[in-house]
Amino acid sequence: MSGDISLTCTTLAKMMLHAARYPQSAVSGVVLAQARGGDTTSNTVALVDTVPLFHLQLSLAPMLEVALTQIEQRYKSEGLVIAGYYQANEHIKDNVPDFVALKIAEKIAENNNDACLIMIDNKKLCLNLQSAPVIVSQLTSEGKWKSKEKASVHVEAGSLDVISQLLQHKVQHDLIDFDNHLDDLTCDWSNPHIDKLLTTLTAAAQD
Amino acid sequence: MASLDLDWEEVREQLRAWREDNTRHSEEVIDMWEYCLKHYKHKLGDERWMVEEQVVVAGLDSYRLDIAEHSLVALNEQFPGSLRVRKLKGMRLEALERFMSDGEAWQELCDLYLKEGDYSKAAFCMEELILTNPHNHLYYTRYAEIKYTQRRDPKGGLDNMEIARSYFCQAAKLNPGNVRALYGLFLSCTQVSSSTKCSAQKKKETQQLATWALKEIADRYSKCRTNAMDGSKILETFGSLSITEKA
Numbered sequence: 001m002s003g004d005i006s007l008t009c010t011t012l013a014k015m016m017l018h019a020a021r022y023p024q025s026a027v028s029g030v031v032l033a034q035a036r037g038g039d040t041t042s043n044t045v046a047l048v049d050t051v052p053l054f055h056l057q058l059s060l061a062p063m064l065e066v067a068l069t070q071i072e073q074r075y076k077s078e079g080l081v082i083a084g085y086y087q088a089n090e091h092i093k094d095n096v097p098d099f100v101a102l103k104i105a106e107k108i109a110e111n112n113n114d115a116c117l118i119m120i121d122n123k124k125l126c127l128n129l130q131s132a133p134v135i136v137s138q139l140t141s142e143g144k145w146k147s148k149e150k151a152s153v154h155v156e157a158g159s160l161d162v163i164s165q166l167l168q169h170k171v172q173h174d175l176i177d178f179d180n181h182l183d184d185l186t187c188d189w190s191n192p193h194i195d196k197l198l199t200t201l202t203a204a205a206q207d
Numbered sequence: 208m209a210s211l212d213l214d215w216e217e218v219r220e221q222l223r224a225w226r227e228d229n230t231r232h233s234e235e236v237i238d239m240w241e242y243c244l245k246h247y248k249h250k251l252g253d254e255r256w257m258v259e260e261q262v263v264v265a266g267l268d269s270y271r272l273d274i275a276e277h278s279l280v281a282l283n284e285q286f287p288g289s290l291r292v293r294k295l296k297g298m299r300l301e302a303l304e305r306f307m308s309d310g311e312a313w314q315e316l317c318d319l320y321l322k323e324g325d326y327s328k329a330a331f332c333m334e335e336l337i338l339t340n341p342h343n344h345l346y347y348t349r350y351a352e353i354k355y356t357q358r359r360d361p362k363g364g365l366d367n368m369e370i371a372r373s374y375f376c377q378a379a380k381l382n383p384g385n386v387r388a389l390y391g392l393f394l395s396c397t398q399v400s401s402s403t404k405c406s407a408q409k410k411k412e413t414q415q416l417a418t419w420a421l422k423e424i425a426d427r428y429s430k431c432r433t434n435a436m437d438g439s440k441i442l443e444t445f446g447s448l449s450i451t452e453k454a
Contacts (some may be wrong), residue, residue: 057349059321061356062371062391073444090322099324182386185431 003043004152005116005136007031009159010198012132014050014175014191016163019088019120021172022055026090028101029053029177030068030108031116032075033083044154045114045138047083051189052177058087059100067178067189074190082108084116086134092122095135097145109139117145127167129160158205165201213239215247222258233268236261241274256285263295267302275299310336317349326357347378348388355395365404371395372413379420386427393420393445421445 011031018027029052033045053067071082085108087101097105097119109115117137124133132155137145166172175194176187218239225232240262248255259278266275279299282292317332333350340346351374357367372395378388396417400410421442429438 057318057321057352059324059356060352061358062352062394063387065394066390069444073440098322182390185386185428 003045003114004154005045005047005138005148006154007047007132007134007156007159008049009156009162009202010195011047011050012134012155012159013163013166013198014052014194015086015088015118015120016125016129016133017166017172017175017194018050018052018055018177019122019125020167021175024090025055026058026088027052027055027177028058028085028087028104030071030082031084031086031118032071032080033114035079035081036114045083045116047116048080050086052175052191054179055177056179063178063182064104081112083112083114084108084118086118086120088120088122095119095121095123097137102145105145106139114138127164129164129167132160158202162198162201162205166197171197213243215243215250218244219247219251219254219258222261223254226257226261231265231268233265236265237269237271237274240265256282260291260295264298267298270302272299272302275302310339321353326353329353330357342381344378344381344385344388347374347381348385348391351375351378351388351391351395355391355398358398365399365402368395368398368402372399372416376416379423383423384427386424389420389424389427393417393424396420 015029015031018029021027029050031047032049032051033047051067051071053064068082075081085101085105087097089095089098097117101117101119105115105117115138119135119137121133121135124131131150132153134153135147136153137147140146171194176189176191178189180187181189222236222239222244225236240258244251244258248258251258259282262278263275263282266272266278276299279292279295282289282295286292313332313335317329317336320326320329320332330350330353333346333353336343336346337350351371354367354371354374358365358371372392375388375391375395378385379392382388396413399405400413400417405413424445425438425441427438428441
């Protein structure tokens with residue numbers, strides 16, 4: 001797939017907050033996009049939201065299956081599908097996808113040709129983001145994951161400032177992932193409170 | 208409590224007996240030293256140094272590093288350059304580093320094997336942990352998750368799934384509030400009962416167990432009364448998995 005990738009502020013923010021919340025662990029999650037309803041005019045894959053999944057053990061199947069099933073069900077009515085997988089490795093200099101990332105991304109790609117594999121570039125994650133700390137890859141026709149050029153990955157305007165603010169105010173402690181949900185069912189992995197906060201901040205930034 | 212109501216000579220006898228038996232009784236040694244024998248150390252004669260050594264070891268064991276330190280200093284002054292004292296200093300260094308009990312070591316090793324994708328070795332680590340902690344529902348859950356993930360192993364397909372099912376079951380028994388165990392039980396039962404190698408009788412039993420597990424999960428969601436996902440949605444979402452085979 002040769003198209004561009006765009007990420008909304010929400011998508012990038014939740015990924016960054018997840019990584020920031022667990023600096024000592026690897027974290028993983030999925031990203032969502034509008035279902036392709038036969039709209040072939042746009043070649044851009046627009047990623048609109050993120051669901052943070054795990055920080056305890058990324059490589060075990062059962063809870064992953066539970067999570068993906070719940071996520072598909074929850075967002076079906078909004079026309080959203082799982083469009084990719086992200087992972088931040090444990091070590092700061094390590095941004096290479098491991099077997100877990102590859103396996104899960106391939107599984108998602110089985111249902112979605114445009115699926116993205118996003119590795120968080122830990123070194124670039126900081127309180128004053130200068131660039132989006134992500135490396136986005138898609139499958140080539142030969143079935144290999146190839147990272148996109150920086151120029152092909154677009155982030156919603158103002159996102160970096162908004163996300164930097166969130167990190168400065170330690171909002172990551174309010175982020176909920178699927179592991180949290182399994183420990184306490186009242187925790188909502190769709191993070192509506194973060195959505196609300198982002199809406200306020202982005203509106204303020206546009207004033 | 209400034210002192211225990213114990214005869215210091217009795218305490219001395221007790222510590223001597225434990226030294227001769229080579230048993231530690233670390234917490235008791237610390238208490239007896241702190242609250243009694245310490246005040247009579249000058250009456251112990253040469254035996255004092257063996258007691259101080261015993262106190263160092265007991266202090267390191269029970270993470271009373273302050274107490275261990277005092278005795279170590281006293282020993283060092285009495286026996287400068289002694290190899291035996293150096294051994295004790297070595298033990299103190301070990302305690303100061305992240306002192307891992309065996310359990311922590313096995314957990315860490317399990318995590319490392321999982322990162323490498325070596326599920327069978329990771330399972331072995333969990334087996335060790337379960338052996339020493341047969342009531343820890345978290346270990347059973349983790350073991351079951353590993354076995355479930357191993358199901359694609361060509362040698363062990365159905366067996367691994369059945370093992371997963373048993374261990375999820377045990378975890379749920381040990382802690383009925385363990386949602387991971389309940390979900391795991393539901394999924395593994397579904398997988399087992401949809402296998403072609405499963406007999407009709409076993410299929411029926413397993414499906415009943417799956418239904419029970421799902422109902423338990425739905426009940427827990429309903430009790431939480433969140434807007435996000437309630438009990439009926441859970442039944443709807445996962446109920447369809449029981450009849451279709453998940454690849």
